[in-house]
Amino acid sequence: MSTISPERWWDAETLEPRRWGPLIEPVVQLLEICRDRERFPPSLVLVGPDGLGRELAATEAAALLTCPGTRPRGCGCSSCGRVRRGTHPDVTLVLPQGPGQMIRIEQVREVVEAVSGRPFEAPRRVWIVDGVEVGRLGVEAANAFLKTLEEPPEHAVFLLLAANPDSVLPTIRSRSQQLVLPGSLAAAAQLDCGELPPELASAALRGGAPAETADLAREAVTATSADDEVLHLIRCAHRCREDAHAFQTVAAVAVELATADPASAEGLVTLAADLLAAERSSQVLNLNRERQILSCLLRWFRGL
Ligand SMILES: [Zn+2]
Numbered sequence: 569m570s571t572i573s574p575e576r577w578w579d580a581e582t583l584e585p586r587r588w589g590p591l592i593e594p595v596v597q598l599l600e601i602c603r604d605r606e607r608f609p610p611s612l613v614l615v616g617p618d619g620l621g622r623e624l625a626a627t628e629a630a631a632l633l634t635c636p637g638t639r640p641r642g643c644g645c646s647s648c649g650r651v652r653r654g655t656h657p658d659v660t661l662v663l664p665q666g667p668g669q670m671i672r673i674e675q676v677r678e679v680v681e682a683v684s685g686r687p688f689e690a691p692r693r694v695w696i697v698d699g700v701e702v703g704r705l706g707v708e709a710a711n712a713f714l715k716t717l718e719e720p721p722e723h724a725v726f727l728l729l730a731a732n733p734d735s736v737l738p739t740i741r742s743r744s745q746q747l748v749l750p751g752s753l754a755a756a757a758q759l760d761c762g763e764l765p766p767e768l769a770s771a772a773l774r775g776g777a778p779a780e781t782a783d784l785a786r787e788a789v790t791a792t793s794a795d796d797e798v799l800h801l802i803r804c805a806h807r808c809r810e811d812a813h814a815f816q817t818v819a820a821v822a823v824e825l826a827t828a829d830p831a832s833a834e835g836l837v838t839l840a841a842d843l844l845a846a847e848r849s850s851q852v853l854n855l856n857r858e859r860q861i862l863s864c865l866l867r868w869f870r871g872l
Contacts, residue, residue, distance in 0.1 A: 577654025
């Protein structure tokens with residue numbers, strides 16, 4: 569039995585096209601252009617938070633690469649349909665396994681062994697490895713992968729998924745091209761923060777640098793009702809609390825607000841005091857700091 573990936577494929581919710589399709593459309597469009605110009609990189613790191621469209625982007629990329637008719641994205645042929653259901657023989661998903669949720673060296677060895685085999689029916693074989701960052705792919709497993717990544721057979725394409733570009737092992741990064749997917753701020757906007765200023769949503773969608781997004785946030789705040797915008801951003805930050813990008817944006821707006829509006833500034837000062845107190849008590853009591861800070865944020869958010 570294959571050790572590569574017993575679960576075989578992602579569930580339908582993770583791949584929900586109505587939810588994630590619009591978010592990843594620009595990325596899939598770019599990948600389609602690469603394929604059509606025969607410039608698709610043999611090894612591509614797709615960077616983005618997991619569970620927020622990254623899996624659908626990888627699936628659609630695999631469909632583009634294996635579609636026998638080389639048809640446009642969104643093709644509904646039987647080959648593309650099987651890719652989306654996880655039953656295409658030329659598309660293999662390598663998922664992390666075990667209690668540590670790691671890509672195991674046995675899985676990598678199995679990929680390396682299988683990679684020279686010709687495609688069964690498609691123009692290419694695609695290998696999707698879900699999690700190539702430190703903590704999910706060990707150094708030993710990564711090393712087992714390097715020679716194959718360096719000199720892949722012509723028919724093989726590797727789609728490597730990572731949440732954070734900085735956490736991808738340098739040896740993998742240097743052998744791959746990288747494409748940044750929309751971050752969790754954009755995903756939150758897509759999900760339930762529809763009133764997020766459009767400038768912000770589009771900046772996040774372009775993968776704009778935090779500084780650029782923060783500048784746009786500042787402009788949005790001065791141009792419209794500050795309270796509403798900050799509420800939306802805090803809602804986003806709550807959803808994306810592990811995303812430094814989102815938090816930096818909120819912070820930039822908060823500083824701007826505190827300067828411009830004394831009433832809001834009072835709430836912000838209370839929040840800052842709460843955060844400090846939480847940090848202190850977490851140090852004293854050894855509590856989970858993230859949970860404490862989050863509960864302070866929520867308390868402030870509800871109290872507004
Ligand atoms: Zn097709």
